[in-house]
Every structure is written in structure tokens, then in C-alpha cells.
Amino acid sequence: MKLVIKLLLILLILKTSFGVVISRSNEKDVKYEIKILEKIAEDITHKSLIKVYVIGYDKKKIKNFSNHFKLVEQIDDADIVIVNKYKKIHQLRNKIILTTDFSLLKEIPESIGALYWKKGRPHIIFIKERLKDYNIKLSNEYKRFIVSEKEIYSTW
Numbered sequence: 001m002k003l004v005i006k007l008l009l010i011l012l013i014l015k016t017s018f019g020v021v022i023s024r025s026n027e028k029d030v031k032y033e034i035k036i037l038e039k040i041a042e043d044i045t046h047k048s049l050i051k052v053y054v055i056g057y058d059k060k061k062i063k064n065f066s067n068h069f070k071l072v073e074q075i076d077d078a079d080i081v082i083v084n085k086y087k088k089i090h091q092l093r094n095k096i097i098l099t100t101d102f103s104l105l106k107e108i109p110e111s112i113g114a115l116y117w118k119k120g121r122p123h124i125i126f127i128k129e130r131l132k133d134y135n136i137k138l139s140n141e142y143k144r145f146i147v148s149e150k151e152i153y154s155t156w
Helices: 002-045 059-065 128-133 140-145 149-154
Strands: 050-055 069-071 080-083 096-099 113-117 120-127
Touching: 002 050, 002 059, 002 069, 002 080, 002 096, 002 113, 002 120, 050 059, 059 069, 113 128, 120 128, 120 140, 120 149, 128 149
Parallel strands: 050 069, 050 080, 080 096, 096 113
Antiparallel strands: 113 120
16 A cells, blocks of 8 residues: 555656646747747837737737737737637738648638747748738748748648
């Protein structure tokens, strides 16, 4: 009986320690994701404080880790819309949309690009034709992330 209690106690300690490591790692990834989104949004809007409307994206991430995003409740007030879950909204037209899911680039033709995670690493992609539609010119540092719509559709 004592052996069982000791084993359970050891398992509990290991599980707790492992959980702390996971949450710290996840927090680091979330901070990194927010910083990347902020950099992209600042470079697109040329503003240091960007009004953001989110759809399906965790608002807590922005509240806890962002220094340059201000959450807005109305989509019309937003400079940029961050979408993690597809939802057909009429007001998405004429809004700059970034997704956090690669597959949403196809589902949301108004989206200009995506920041998504693959194999534990962030990936950035912008669609050339959509940037042109919104008259967005990105600096040369983004050149390697810009692809044509044909290239995107050939991967699906």
C-alpha cells in the first residue's frame, strides 16, 4: 500500500512538473506569435497602435501579450481583422484580414496572408494578388513570404 502511495505521489509530481514546462513553452510561443502579428500589422498599416477585431482568435492572447494592438468590438472600427475560424461576415469586405490558419486563405478570399504554426514553427505567407488588391506594398524583408495565388492553390 505504501508503495502505491509513493508511486502515485511521484507520478503527481512528474505530471505537475511536466505541465509547468508545457505552459511556459506555450506562453513563449504565444508571445512570439503576438509579436510577429504586431510587426506585420505595423508594417501594413504604418501605425504603432493598431485597432484589431478578432474572429475565433483568443482575445486573452492579445490582452496579455500585446503592446501595439487595441481590441475593438465593432469590425468597422478595426484596422485589421485576425481570423482563426471561418465565419461569413458581410463587413469583411474592404478589411485587411490576416488568418492564423493556412486553410483559411482558401476559404476567405479577402485574406491577404497567414501566420500559422507547422511542426512547432511559425510560417508566414502573403498572397501577391490580394496585397495588390488592397494596394499594400510590403518592404523587401517580406519578399520571401510573398507567393502567387496559383502557387497556393497548387498545394491544396
